[in-house]
Amino acid sequence: MAKKLDKVDVVVVGSGWAGGIVSAELSKAGYQVVMLERGKDQTRSDFIGVKDELRYTNRHEMIEKLTGDTITSRVSIGDAALPVRLQKDMNTGTDLGGGSMHWAGSVYRWRSYDFEIRSKTIERYGEGKIPEGMQIRDWGITYDELEPYYAKWEQTAGISGEPDPLGDNRSNEYPNPPMLASPAIKLFKESAKEIGLHPYQMASGNMSQTYTNPDGETLNQCMFCSFCTMYGCDFGSKSDPLATVIPTARKTGNCEIRTNSLVRRVIHKDGKATGVLYTDTRTGQEFEQPADVVVLAAFTFSNNRLLMLSDIGEIYNPETRKGTIGRNFTGQFNSTFLGATGFFNDKKFNYYMGAGGLGGALSDYDADLFDHTDLDFIHGGGIELRQYGDAAIKNNFVPKGTPTWGEEFKEKSLFYAFRTLTVWYSAAVMPWWHNFMDLDPTYKDEFGDPLLRITNKLTEQDKNIAKFGIEKCTEIVEAMGADIIDQDEMPDQFDHTYGGMHYIGGVAMGEDPETSAVNNYLQLWEMENLFVVGGSALPHFSSHHPTPTIGALSYRAAEGIEKYLKEKGGLLTQPKSSGVKA
């Protein structure tokens, strides 16, 4: 029997950026918050002295263990889905702070085009431009409406950057100046400029100087130590929930954080959520935590699965294209980071130094900033050169055609170590009727509950956009003066590798309850005291990483929850029928 606990105002599932922001804002406003996190407690001292490539990058120390739980994956409806079994193929976050602890910290706002993608595409090219089956639509919020929330997240996170010369309007500067540029980044930017493009220093969640955020949390200057992506920062220089929103929530005295607490159901009655059911992963003891408002901020996969297991909302059915939970699954995969690699015979770069968010970027081929009239895809991609800082296992680049082992490999891989630069196009990914999430009929977790099943197929749109991007990257690498240039190749089909936590959708926002699950406060249409926060709310995947948009929407959701609690109920926005069958 589950032990029933005392009721609180708000229970939040998940402790990443999404759960952290909501908990901080509501506990600051004086509400009693309980935050539940399936992983263990951790502090910055867990990261001290552990700059170890094998343990973190190759053996995935900070990534969720799949022993009892994973997803299943298939390409086409009708195929049997098989489990993604290896931790290296399924990188989701766990432990206090979530995936937001070992992120890289590259920071991009999504574009005004994104938020009104359907109207803007039709306006410029006509309805025929949108292929049948591509389920794009407007988000129910414009960039201008979301802009203040982006600004708020950037202030909290302490972002270092300079504005994108082709970016949308901003209400304020980034709180910190851009990161220092290394010679490789300078070469990228100068070469791109020479061929008429608009490069800039990409914004990052690594601190360019010591910074105190509006909540009073202090972050230190980044050391460019290079053990950043897949690692926790031991200097307190990477913006993450443990350095920002979690201590802010704790300071209020209103937020209780319980780790090792795996939420398994949302409990509800008469159309209202009454709390959640969770299991202490150390003892197996079950608890029921009642609350006035339930917030799911447990990342795309858990957010969707918890709703499905709790029988809330209608699961999307691809045959009828009805149902909203699980609809519009998209994400970025190996195939969305393709470009060109240059090998330099006479130049050697200090590429063992770096930081997760250190790089140059440009937007000339992003969103609708270029003419698509004669192109066989919509949207575009961002171009980046990143200096993460390569450690020794990763850094074994050899030109195509070189054997990948043996004498010649050894010789060439040693020669080209630190003489190799990659430029990639991170392409946008559109939602399709045939890409979605539901429950797997065969595979189960350790409690006997069905696993989440993903159906995901690459489309002509994905292939065309990749081909275009690879050519553009090649032009830049040529301008950089590389002696040998290798182009990446688009794979024939999705490879079932879920590597970077850029998976979204399934509880997507919108104006029409026929096609969306939540409104623009991320309040579930169907259950007004349930808010589903995170990447699950994004209706399509733009050209860049999702976290700033998740952060902005989390602030928006927190505002909505506060309003909901103050006004004692009700839908915060009224549904509108879009008449769009998408």
Next chain:
Amino acid sequence: MTNNKDSNQDTQDLSRRKFLKSGGLVAGGLLGGSLFGGLLTSQFQKDSKKDVAPQADKQVTFDARTFFSRNEDFALLSAATERIYPENKNGMGAIELGVPYFIDRQCASNWGRNANDYMVGPFPSITKTDVYEEEKRQTNEVITSSTVVKLPAGTANYQTKMTRGTFFLEGLNAMEKTSQDKFNERFINLEPEQQDEILQMFEKGEVKFSGVDSADFFSLLRQTTIEGVYADPVYGGNRNMEAWRMKEYPGPIMSFLDKIEEEEFIVMEPSSLRNYQGL
């Protein structure tokens, strides 16, 4: 991890005091912030300009097998890794770098036992080999030409009941058998060119045997060899950081804040995790 916490705490207190005494080293900005962070390792206790490889000579490595019980298997493994990363004019090869012992320990670890992976059935009734015969072989390795080789795609990767450790044992058996069939001789007694021939047959997936796809096995063997060459010496390979020296890779260094803008390539004497943790 939990155990480390306490000892880290001690180091932290200790070096925090030292740090405060010696004042603004490289990390000017850190003083402004809370003194969390990585001020806790020995690099800050030394002159930051001297990146010495300390105490490498004091480190004693005890070599013994903890996974491969048969010496024959281990000898075969050693010979194969040496072909993948041979000794040459650039320096040591896999054997001298300790790679076979690295792989032995990895097989005995959580990773070798697939302890953090989803190993629940049912496993597809088709054997992996069948799946790959039908589908065009493609590797997942698409981001760049980095060496972290993955198993071939075609279906969700890795649909076998076998752990990586078992995979190694089966794969090595199959290599020995192939050697006997083709050359009528044990693998370790073959000429290097003949050993390469066998490895190539595996790489191309030409060898058929039950339960294991030979290309998957080769991929695993190659990946672990590269890892053993270049991982921190604490795991038993990359002896005395010789592979890092060959590559001019410095190992974990606390700060590059003062060097990130430098045009010239900087070669440092490497420094290991042992040094970084101040041991």
